[in-house]
Amino acid sequence: xxxxxxxxxxxxxxxxxxxxxxxxxxxxxxxxxxxxxxxxxxxxxxxxxxxxxxxxxxxxxxxxxxxxxxxxxxxxxxxxxxxxxxxxxxxxxxxxxxxxxxxxxxxxx
Numbered sequence: 542x543x544x545x546x547x548x549x550x551x552x553x554x555x556x557x558x559x560x561x562x563x564x565x566x567x568x569x570x571x572x573x574x575x576x577x578x579x580x581x582x583x584x585x586x587x588x589x590x591x592x593x594x595x596x597x598x599x600x601x602x603x604x605x606x607x608x609x610x611x612x613x614x615x616x617x618x619x620x621x622x623x624x625x626x627x628x629x630x631x632x633x634x635x636x637x638x639x640x641x642x643x644x645x646x647x648x649x650x
Contacts, residue, residue, distance in 0.1 A: 559608050560608055563608040572605060573610065575587065580623060581622065582622055583616070584619060584620055585619060606622075609628040610632070611624060
C-alpha cells in the first residue's frame with residue numbers, strides 16, 4: 542500500500558498546513574478578527590454580525606477550535622469563545638520564522 546498524501550511531509554509542514562486550512566475561509570478570518578478585537582465573544586453575537594446562519598458559524602468555530610486557535614467555555618446556555626493565547630503565540634512565532642526566512646533574490650523569473 543502506498544503512502545498517504547501527507548506522510549511524506551514533516552510534522553511541522555503538516556501542522557502549518559492545518560493552520561492555513563483553518564484560516565482559509567473569510568468567515569473564519571472574520572471570527573478571529575472579532576475575537577481579537579473583543580477578547581471574547583458569544584456565538585449569538587457572531588450571528589448578529591456575520592452574514593451566516595448560526596449552524597454555519599458553529600461549523601467555522603469548530604474548525605478553528607480543532608487546531609487550537611480558539612477555545613470555548615460553556616456559560617449557561619451559551620458558549621463563550623476566545624483566542625487561545627498559547628497557541629496564538631506559537632503560531633505567530635512559527636509563521637514569523639517562516640516568513641522571515643525569505644531572502645530577496647534578483648534571480649527570479
